[in-house]
Amino acid sequence: MGAALPGLLRARRLSRRDVGGLALSDTLAPMSPERQEPQYTFSEEEVAAKSALARQFLETRSRLNAHVTAADNFLVKRYYNLDHNTYLEGGALPAKIKELMGLVVSAGLRCDDCISYHVIQAYRLGASRGEQEESLNVALVVGGSIVIPHLRRAYALLAELYPG
Amino acid sequence: MGAALPGLLRARRLSRRDVGGLALSDTLAPMSPERQEPQYTFSEEEVAAKSALARQFLETRSRLNAHVTAADNFLVKRYYNLDHNTYLEGGALPAKIKELMGLVVSAGLRCDDCISYHVIQAYRLGASRGEQEESLNVALVVGGSIVIPHLRRAYALLAELYPG
Amino acid sequence: MGAALPGLLRARRLSRRDVGGLALSDTLAPMSPERQEPQYTFSEEEVAAKSALARQFLETRSRLNAHVTAADNFLVKRYYNLDHNTYLEGGALPAKIKELMGLVVSAGLRCDDCISYHVIQAYRLGASRGEQEESLNVALVVGGSIVIPHLRRAYALLAELYPG
Amino acid sequence: MGAALPGLLRARRLSRRDVGGLALSDTLAPMSPERQEPQYTFSEEEVAAKSALARQFLETRSRLNAHVTAADNFLVKRYYNLDHNTYLEGGALPAKIKELMGLVVSAGLRCDDCISYHVIQAYRLGASRGEQEESLNVALVVGGSIVIPHLRRAYALLAELYPG
Amino acid sequence: MGAALPGLLRARRLSRRDVGGLALSDTLAPMSPERQEPQYTFSEEEVAAKSALARQFLETRSRLNAHVTAADNFLVKRYYNLDHNTYLEGGALPAKIKELMGLVVSAGLRCDDCISYHVIQAYRLGASRGEQEESLNVALVVGGSIVIPHLRRAYALLAELYPG
Amino acid sequence: MGAALPGLLRARRLSRRDVGGLALSDTLAPMSPERQEPQYTFSEEEVAAKSALARQFLETRSRLNAHVTAADNFLVKRYYNLDHNTYLEGGALPAKIKELMGLVVSAGLRCDDCISYHVIQAYRLGASRGEQEESLNVALVVGGSIVIPHLRRAYALLAELYPG
Numbered sequence: 001m002g003a004a005l006p007g008l009l010r011a012r013r014l015s016r017r018d019v020g021g022l023a024l025s026d027t028l029a030p031m032s033p034e035r036q037e038p039q040y041t042f043s044e045e046e047v048a049a050k051s052a053l054a055r056q057f058l059e060t061r062s063r064l065n066a067h068v069t070a071a072d073n074f075l076v077k078r079y080y081n082l083d084h085n086t087y088l089e090g091g092a093l094p095a096k097i098k099e100l101m102g103l104v105v106s107a108g109l110r111c112d113d114c115i116s117y118h119v120i121q122a123y124r125l126g127a128s129r130g131e132q133e134e135s136l137n138v139a140l141v142v143g144g145s146i147v148i149p150h151l152r153r154a155y156a157l158l159a160e161l162y163p164g
Numbered sequence: 165m166g167a168a169l170p171g172l173l174r175a176r177r178l179s180r181r182d183v184g185g186l187a188l189s190d191t192l193a194p195m196s197p198e199r200q201e202p203q204y205t206f207s208e209e210e211v212a213a214k215s216a217l218a219r220q221f222l223e224t225r226s227r228l229n230a231h232v233t234a235a236d237n238f239l240v241k242r243y244y245n246l247d248h249n250t251y252l253e254g255g256a257l258p259a260k261i262k263e264l265m266g267l268v269v270s271a272g273l274r275c276d277d278c279i280s281y282h283v284i285q286a287y288r289l290g291a292s293r294g295e296q297e298e299s300l301n302v303a304l305v306v307g308g309s310i311v312i313p314h315l316r317r318a319y320a321l322l323a324e325l326y327p328g
Numbered sequence: 329m330g331a332a333l334p335g336l337l338r339a340r341r342l343s344r345r346d347v348g349g350l351a352l353s354d355t356l357a358p359m360s361p362e363r364q365e366p367q368y369t370f371s372e373e374e375v376a377a378k379s380a381l382a383r384q385f386l387e388t389r390s391r392l393n394a395h396v397t398a399a400d401n402f403l404v405k406r407y408y409n410l411d412h413n414t415y416l417e418g419g420a421l422p423a424k425i426k427e428l429m430g431l432v433v434s435a436g437l438r439c440d441d442c443i444s445y446h447v448i449q450a451y452r453l454g455a456s457r458g459e460q461e462e463s464l465n466v467a468l469v470v471g472g473s474i475v476i477p478h479l480r481r482a483y484a485l486l487a488e489l490y491p492g
Numbered sequence: 493m494g495a496a497l498p499g500l501l502r503a504r505r506l507s508r509r510d511v512g513g514l515a516l517s518d519t520l521a522p523m524s525p526e527r528q529e530p531q532y533t534f535s536e537e538e539v540a541a542k543s544a545l546a547r548q549f550l551e552t553r554s555r556l557n558a559h560v561t562a563a564d565n566f567l568v569k570r571y572y573n574l575d576h577n578t579y580l581e582g583g584a585l586p587a588k589i590k591e592l593m594g595l596v597v598s599a600g601l602r603c604d605d606c607i608s609y610h611v612i613q614a615y616r617l618g619a620s621r622g623e624q625e626e627s628l629n630v631a632l633v634v635g636g637s638i639v640i641p642h643l644r645r646a647y648a649l650l651a652e653l654y655p656g
Numbered sequence: 657m658g659a660a661l662p663g664l665l666r667a668r669r670l671s672r673r674d675v676g677g678l679a680l681s682d683t684l685a686p687m688s689p690e691r692q693e694p695q696y697t698f699s700e701e702e703v704a705a706k707s708a709l710a711r712q713f714l715e716t717r718s719r720l721n722a723h724v725t726a727a728d729n730f731l732v733k734r735y736y737n738l739d740h741n742t743y744l745e746g747g748a749l750p751a752k753i754k755e756l757m758g759l760v761v762s763a764g765l766r767c768d769d770c771i772s773y774h775v776i777q778a779y780r781l782g783a784s785r786g787e788q789e790e791s792l793n794v795a796l797v798v799g800g801s802i803v804i805p806h807l808r809r810a811y812a813l814l815a816e817l818y819p820g
Numbered sequence: 821m822g823a824a825l826p827g828l829l830r831a832r833r834l835s836r837r838d839v840g841g842l843a844l845s846d847t848l849a850p851m852s853p854e855r856q857e858p859q860y861t862f863s864e865e866e867v868a869a870k871s872a873l874a875r876q877f878l879e880t881r882s883r884l885n886a887h888v889t890a891a892d893n894f895l896v897k898r899y900y901n902l903d904h905n906t907y908l909e910g911g912a913l914p915a916k917i918k919e920l921m922g923l924v925v926s927a928g929l930r931c932d933d934c935i936s937y938h939v940i941q942a943y944r945l946g947a948s949r950g951e952q953e954e955s956l957n958v959a960l961v962v963g964g965s966i967v968i969p970h971l972r973r974a975y976a977l978l979a980e981l982y983p984g
Contacts, residue, residue: 064316101955104921109310137401140636143925159395231486231487255786265760265791269798270474273764278477302758304964305738306765306770306964306966307966309964310964410899410902420626458584467597470594606801720972726979727975727979
């Protein structure tokens with residue numbers, strides 16, 4: 001995730017405080033030696049500075065995640081850890097592709113927050129606008145016209161991240 | 165549902181006016197003799213006074229339900245009645261457990277309004293925060309990371325209802 | 329679609345500009361000779377003038393669709409064209425019935441934007457309030473109580489479109 | 493449902509025996525005076541004689557429903573009754589259209605048994621093959637390519653019901 | 657899980673062999689000290705001896721799980737471990753209730769294998785037939801009539817597990 | 821698709837006969853000049869020869885698709901064409917990655933036939949077993965434990981396609 005972002009923090013997962021039985025170092029810890037944090041082209045702060053929609057999403061998520069962190073629920077922390085590991089670098093597919101895959105399944109399952117998250121992550125990892133659109137195409141054709149309202153909102157975010 | 169709440173009314177189901185061919189007494193009527201209204205520890209008014217998120221949810225639902233009530237659609241009223249009976253006391257499982265089950269399936273199906281409703285109902289029936297969280301854990305593991313955005317919002321509501 | 333609406337335009341699909349390799353005339357073109365645009369009783373402008381909820385929906389959709397149009401994605405345009413053709417007059421079922429069917433499946437799949445769209449389209453094609461409610465009944469019984477939050481919002485829109 | 497079918501019985505709902513606290517006469521009873529059983533062009537027996545796929549579906553459903561009937565669960569019986577009433581004649585839309593709507597939402601929600609049931613019901617009520625296909629088209633475009641495996645199986649059933 | 661079953665083994669999760677980087681002892685390991693295996697009233701072998709449907713389900717799952725075990729995928733093993741921990745004894749809710757909750761959400765999400773699994777697990781933990789049915793009622797009313805085909809199959813399994 | 825397969829044909833889409841108003845050459849036609857058929861490493865026949873599960877899937881699909889082809893439904897043909905174009909070579913992402921994305925969203929939406937199809941397509945395009953598993957991992961973590969029954973079946977197919 002590049003440099004730590006004291007302002008926004010890791011809006012999706014846990015804050016950098018120890019959160020009980022499972023310290024954050026565990027929560028974000030790679031599960032196997034070959035797994036590692038990807039090299040991001042942009043930090044979340046840079047994304048938030050570029051796109052008002054991204055900033056709104058990241059701040060809301062950060063604010064709500066504070067309640068999850070404070071709860072210090074053992075199983076939730078494990079799920080966050082597992083989720084975090086899924087998209088790390090070091091497996092058979094690059095992190096960027098896995099984030100785009102996360103985008104496809106999120107759009108197919110029609111989860112706006114998940115779509116925003118993976119669009120931003122893929123952007124941070126250097127995905128082109130064409131790659132984002134082509135991923136959304138797969139979701140549209142597989143998931144049908146009920147995906148369209150989510151597609152519209154995704155395109156509004158893309159327009160801010162890739163401004164011509 | 166404890167004492168009648170003239171202000172908030174029964175935000176989920178019908179108002180206490182006769183709503184046509186099926187009077188409210190029918191709409192909320194237990195379907196079999198052994199079914200009965202549970203004993204609530206807290207009224208909806210008390211919940212609304214404690215949590216701004218709960219209040220906002222209950223008021224919005226009440227406002228929108230007025231349109232459903234006014235429509236006086238026969239089949240919708242029957243569905244509300246069936247739905248109401250599902251969670252009554254007097255069956256093989258306590259009402260509190262059934263509300264928590266409603267929470268699990270609502271979270272698994274990713275319905276924010278349904279989650280808020282069942283969190284509030286379980287709270288009114290005396291569920292502890294630990295019971296609420298453990299129910300959400302089942303939904304998270306069964307339903308996957310697309311449940312997480314809904315989990316965050318549920319935890320924000322839990323934080324207000326159980327302010328530690 | 330009755331007279332062209334320079335203000336609102338076709339809020340769901342593409343604006344009337346050429347959008348690249350596939351001109352709008354193609355995008356909205358009937359796919360087979362017997363398919364044709366239905367005769368609308370009301371224009372989108374008239375609907376927007378009658379209902380604040382409809383207006384808000386149509387304007388938001390129009391604003392977001394501008395991003396889709398600007399992107400000029402070939403496959404998305406094809407999907408919009410296919411979607412448009414699905415509800416045209418000239419097949420085995422009248423356009424009004426197909427819009428009501430779109431409403432049923434949208435409510436069953438719990439897509440608020442899709443519900444609003446098909447309620448408005450069916451209204452524009454002369455559907456009665458009773459027909460709209462009976463369509464929603466099918467969705468409710470098939471889809472269960474998780475449909476109820478969407479039903480409430482649909483009834484708020486119906487109340488504005490059919491003001492008694 | 494035309495003449496009673498001692499062999500197949502009502503494959504979807506309850507058998508014609510009294511099933512406890514709610515007699516079958518209640519279970520299939522119209523909920524309001526204007527609701528009435530539709531006039532079927534074909535009985536389930538005739539459908540089963542015409543199509544091996546339909547026969548297999550109806551027999552399996554009948555065999556499994558026997559377990560539901562034997563259980564005599566109060567709430568399940570009420571749900572069956574509500575479900576039965578949803579598709580009766582006498583509302584704002586003809587029974588045939590409502591069965592086709594049931595088909596659309598069943599295909600959109602990808603439930604093979606539900607698709608088979610509504611295809612058969614619509615056929616029994618005189619729906620043409622063109623009407624069945626056009627209903628499935630709405631489901632396909634709304635629900636996307638994941639509907640296609642179900643579409644294939646539906647077309648196999650249609651081929652037997654409309655042979656030529 | 658009571659006595660080890662050399663024949664059927666743990667049909668849902670991993671076989672009792674070490675499966676690579678994460679030994680089975682890890683895979684089934686409780687995540688926190690207070691978590692512990694529940695006391696089962698019946699072993700899977702006893703369930704399989706009582707019900708042909710249960711036996712078929714458990715054997716198929718065991719056969720297919722062998723492929724998952726052989727693959728030794730790190731993340732899958734972690735997910736199995738997390739899943740296993742979700743239903744352990746020692747949290748705010750008893751294991752039996754959590755298995756019934758798993759049943760509710762599985763039925764609401766219409767997953768036959770998941771339904772069979774949780775019906776069997778709840779049975780092994782002493783759930784009564786009434787508790788199983790009432791759990792399914794919540795799923796039916798929340799999930800709608802598309803749950804009914806799954807309900808029928810669940811009732812066939814219940815009929816074998818609770819024969820009279 | 822490599823050499824034409826007179827036996828199995830294109831099990832997913834249409835047979836190589838003209839199917840009415842839209843000739844097959846149209847149905848499979850690339851929608852834009854830069855789109856083109858990918859270079860497959862293996863034909864469907866070779867896959868069917870290697871894996872009994874794949875063969876069973878491809879033959880069933882081919883048999884059922886014959887009914888769809890015979891129906892010659894205009895809109896279905898257009899959808900097949902759109903679907904076909906989604907995964908062609910020549911866009912911002914390679915065909916192999918798009919087939920793996922189709923796998924992820926199919927698993928997340930829990931469609932066994934779709935999973936089998938995309939596993940086979942990705943295999944034919946040279947995807948490694950590790951890439952297939954990592955794609956399924958994304959689906960598992962996003963979609964939750966209800967994905968597991970589908971994962972098991974996918975792993976059985978992978979075991980035949982990548983035998984050691």
